[in-house]
Amino acid sequence: MKLIIVESPTKAKTLARFLGDGYVIEATMGHIKDLPKSKLGVDVENNFLPDFELVEKRSKEIAVLKRQAQKAKEIFIASDPDREGEAIAFHVKEIIGDGKTKRIVFHEITKEAVETAIANPRDIDKALVDAQIARRVLDRLVGYNLSPLLWRKVRRGLSAGRVQTVAVRLIVEREREIQKFKSIEYWEIIVDLKNKHSFSAQLLKLNGKTPILDQKEKTDVVVKELKEADYKISKVTKKETVKTPPPPFTTSTMTQNTTHLFGWSAKRTMMVAQRLYEEGLITYHRTDSVHLSETALGQARSYIEKTFGKAYLPDTPRFYKTKSKNAQEAHEAIRPTQINNLGGELISEQKKLYQLIWNRFLACQMTQAVFDSTAIDVVAEYRKNLYLLRASGQIIKFDGYKKVLPGSSNGEITLPPVEENENLTLVKVNPSQKFTLPPPKFNEASLIKTLEKLGIGRPSTYAPIITTIQIRSYVEKDEGKFTPTTVGNAVTDFLVKYFPDTFEYSFTADMEADLDLVAENKKDWTKIVKQFWTPFDKILKDVTKNAKRVKIEVEKIGKKCPECKEGELVIRVGRFGKFISCSRFPECKFTDKYQDRINVKCP
Ligand SMILES: [Zn+2]
Structure with a gap:
């Protein structure tokens, strides 16, 4: 019998579909070894030796693996093809012994891919395992040591992670940019015109310059002149534009x-x-x-x-x-x-x-989409003033890849067939008041995009980062958009103030790059961890001794406390989300459930 070991029962079932009778497939149900729950589990004095323990709730699976391994003639560990999977393979090999154990990898669970993998087994890739261990150790050193610090200096029950903190920081800083933003008024003028056909054009220039229309009075002057002006088409530009398909998904x-x-x-x-x-x-x-x-x-x-x-x-x-x-x-x-x-x-x-x-x-393997793009320039003449207006249109000539991926194109705007020097009749001048907008709040898509751009996220970390920062109540998601909570603000300010390097974007990105180098066997993982730990530990000790306790801002709801009749009711953010309490806490212990006023329906 040949034994194949994978992580999940679904994967086992798929493999069983196309592997013959000679194979037994078992699932580990994830990691079988991990750092202990109750202590640091990293020997900082001894090259950061991690103390991986058997995961208790996997004892049944581990027993089965050991038993089957004894009976098997050959063993293939087929955990997922990345660092996480390699670490699982490493730990499995540790408990079932060497000798007949081989590692196989495939990027798709198909008959051909699996057969090729079985025909080409390899050893465990220790560099990949090291990269995974290094990440685990770094995260443990940060998480395990920051929690007690935050309990003392900010509030009990808090915890913080290495990469998560940087993600929260992005959201905190964006929120401050939004608060600081001063919106500016501006006006847009669209003119409806016709001759044989009708179309609309937007005002672009006045006597060759962009007119500054930042208030109604100035706009009114222009509107008045445009109402009186003579219109003529000055130029028609036609050109072919192409669009290339986007790359396949990552x-x-x-x-x-x-x-x-x-x-x-x-x-x-x-x-x-x-x-x-x-x-x-x-x-x-x-x-x-x-x-x-x-x-x-x-x-x-x-x-x-x-x-x-x-x-x-x-x-x-x-x-x-x-x-x-x-x-x-x-x-x-x-x-x-x-x-x-x-x-x-x-x-x-x-x-x-x-x-x-x-x-x-x-x-991604189809031809480009081809468009006919047209621009109609219109000149409006009023006394000595020359206004330039433009209408832009685009129609698809050949759909190419858009046959299967229509996507969110800006819509097709078809312009009528017009000729240069054609005179036009004014139908209507439409001024509209606009305001410049602050930068948008992050949503999951823009946060992932930014994390990737900064070099902070990795395919295996995007989803966990985003989940964790919400579970810890550092940010809230409303209609898909992230806002930091008061606790998120307080913890971020505290950590960025006292650990400016650790939670710097570029520092975190460099660390990810270093982990990549470990995975490529170009760097020793313990050196990277040491480089991180030595200064971090020093600051940690200093901050523990010297930093002042931080006050978390609270939001008043405008009601007196019903219990002590002295304090005011405020919204606080706890480990399980928002709740109402008395401003005189801890003297007064009154609490109440928080119900989001927006989501409460009238009974
Ligand atoms: Zn009270």
Whole structure:
């Protein structure tokens, strides 16, 4: 008998579908070893040696693995193809012994991929394991040591993470920018015109300069003149523009799209994607690569030609460049494993995500979309003043990849066939008052995009970061947008003030880059941790001794405390969200449930 070990029962079931009778497949149900819950579990005096313990709730699985391993002639550990999976493989090998144990990796759970993997087993990649251990140790050192500090200096029950703090910081700083923002008034003027046909044009220039219309009085003068002016078409510009398809999905772009299109959280997206991967329908969903295999390219090209015809097939396959230099974990982009599977059999969420991935993948190998773009310049003459107005239009000439990926184009604006020097009749002048807008609040999509751009997030960390900062009540999500809580503000200010380097964006990004180097066997993990720990530990001791206690701002609700009749009722943020309490806490212990005034329905 040959034993294959994977993490999840679904993955085991999919493998069982196409592996013969000679195989037994067992699932670990995730990590079987982890740092202890009750103590630091990292020996900072001894090269940061981690004390990984068997996970207690996995004792049943561990017993089964050991028993099956004894009976097996050959053992293949087939945990997921990344650092996390490699660490699981490492720990499994530790408990079942060496000898007949081999590691196999595949990026899609298909018959061909698995058979190829079994034919080409390798050893455990210690560099990948080290990168995972280093992340775990760093996060543990930060989390475990910051909690008691925050309890003492800010409030009991608080905890903070290395990367999560930086994510909260982004949201805190954005909120302050929004608060500080001063909106500026401006006016836009659209003029409706006609001759044989009607169209509208926007005011651009006055005597060659952009007019400054920042108040109604100035706008009124212009409107008055435009009402009296003579209109003529001065120029018609036509040109062909093309649009190239976007690259296939990575974890980051996939979650950004599902947030935009379906309103899904990153966590939800990753759960659905996990299922599709484990069922063998898509390639591994934690990836920052846009690379595509030869087989996948071939499948896409023949599908495109057969289904849409030669016009939709470029002469050569399109290659996309991966920004991440993480060659060791050279994954593929997220794509369907079988292009002929249109996902019709799938249900609900899985179907939605699968078809999104399918469309994006197919589109990335199709021809460009071609547009006819037109600009009509109109001159309005009033006495000595020359106003320039412009109408822009775009119509699609050839849909190309947009056949399968229509996307949110700005809509088609068709302009009428007009000629230069044509005189026009004024129909109406439409002034409208506008205000400049503050930068938008973060949503999950823009937060992931920013984390990726800053080099802070990784395919395996986006969803956990976003989940954690909400669970800890550091930020709140309302209609998909993030706002920091008072606790989020207080903790961020405290940490950024006393640990300016640790929670600097570039520092966190450099740390991620260092972890990538560990994974590539180019850096020793203990050195990285030491470099981090020595200054951090020094500041930690100093802050513990010297920092003043921080007061968390509270929001008054404008009611007296019903218990002591002295204090005022305020909103506080606790570990389980907002609640009402007395401003005289801890002297007065009155509390009440907080109900969001917006969400309360009239009984
Ligand atoms: Zn009170």
